[in-house]
Structure formats: structure tokens, C-alpha cells
């Protein structure tokens with residue numbers, strides 16, 4: 474299985490074998506640079522692609538036998554579009570999960586409360602969402618995650634267990650923080666790229682073209698294009714025969730501690 478431990482074992486054995494061969498046959502020194510490059514590339518892919526479960530397992534989809542999918546929105550509570558998205562979800566009677574950033578809560582307590590009051594759930598998306606989050610040590614990461622939970626708890630009385638890594642990046646320190654904090658790491662199976670794609674048709678096609686039973690869709694409640702496409706997107710998902718269900722119900726897991 475491709476995971477960090479197995480890859481490390483493989484590379485250590487490979488390098489030892491290579492050193493032995495080199496000793497006898499005088500192989501090119503450049504080969505060591507290539508081995509290092511391959512190793513670093515594997516680490517990069519392992520960090521970047523949460524679906525690989527390279528450093529630790531995340532839940533990236535639900536039951537592929539059921540024609541149901543779950544929506545998720547990251548980076549709120551946001552004065553920009555969280556309220557608009559809540560309006561649309563209420564209109565369509567669809568429940569979702571919002572992976573919130575703790576530092577966005579002060580001043581937006583009403584938004585966070587509304588998320589919960591209207592039947593949606595809150596996930597932990599860290600407190601700081603710091604650009605250097607992935608360079609934090611395990612203790613600092615855990616402090617950051619717990620600070621978010623404290624903020625969520627003080628406003629809603631809910632302590633999230635579902636955690637989505639900031640930027641979707643994973644590494645060995647985050648593995649420790651997730652395990653020590655008792656979190657369930659949640660990835661996605663469809664990254665909408667709604668913060669990158671500017672064309673509504675393209676975004677719709679990208680999401681609808683990737684739909685599969687059990688899919689977890691990643692959007693941002695800071696993205697205007699998401700608000701624009703959401704009504705048509707929900708309608709077309711339902712027309713394709715999918716039920717849109719809340720993530721915890723799809724996964725049959727308790728979202729709160």
C-alpha cells in the first residue's frame with residue numbers, strides 16, 4: 474500500500490542496494506540526485522492529494538452504492554456569501570456542512586448560529602487557516618484546531634469532530650494533531666475549483682460531469698460564482714436522480730463530540 478511508512482522503507486532499502494551496486498559498478502553520482510527528486514516528488518503528491526491517504530486516511534466519499542451526494546462549503550462564516558448560500562439552501566430544502574475557520578467567527582456569530590439553526594452542520598477548518606499552517610508543529614496544529622472548536626462551542630454549543638485540512642494539505646504533524654484531537658479528517662471527491670474557475674457553464678460542467686454516487690463536493694462560501702450556479706446546480710443534480718444529503722447522514726457518523 475502506498476503510504477508514508479512503506480515509501481520510506483522502500484527508499485531506504487533501495488538506497489542501500491544502490492550504494493552496494495555503486496560500490497561494485499561505479500554508477501553515475503547523478504543517480505543519487507534522481508533518487509532524491511523521485512522521493513521529494515512522492516512526498517509532494519502525498520501532501521497535496523488528500524485522496525491518496527498517504528500520511529493518514531481521510532474520508533473522501535460516501536457509500537458508492539447509494540445515489541446520494543453531499544455538499545460542503547469551506548472558509549466561512551463569511552460576510553460575503555454565507556448568508557446567500559443559506560438562503561438558497563433553505564429555498565431548496567437542502568442540508569449541508571460548512572467547514573468554518575475559527576478566526577472568522579468573532580463578529581459573525583449570527584451567521585454561525587444561523588448555519589446550525591437551519592439544520593446544517595459545522596466542521597473544523599482550523600482557527601487560523603494560516604498560509605504556513607502546514608509548517609506548524611503537531612502541538613501548534615492541535616492548539617489551532619482546538620481553538621476553533623472552542624470558538625464554535627461558545628457560539629453554538631457544538632464541538633466539531635469533522636476536520637478538513639486547510640488547503641487540503643496533509644503531513645505527518647497533521648496526522649498527530651488529528652489523532653490526538655480525535656478528529657475525523659474529511660477530504661472530497663469533487664473539487665469544484667470555484668475559487669479559480671470564472672465561467673459559470675464551465676464550473677457547472679466540471680461538477681456535473683464528475684458526479685458519482687457517494688460524492689463529496691467541495692465549494693467555498695466566499696465565492697460569488699458558487700452563489701450564482703447553486704440553484705441550477707442543485708436542480709440538475711436532483712434531475713440526475715441524486716439525493717443531496719447532509720455529510721454526517723451520508724457517512725452515518727456523528728459530526729460532534
Ligand SMILES: [Zn+2]
Pocket residue numbers: 547548598602639640
Ligand atoms: Zn480553506
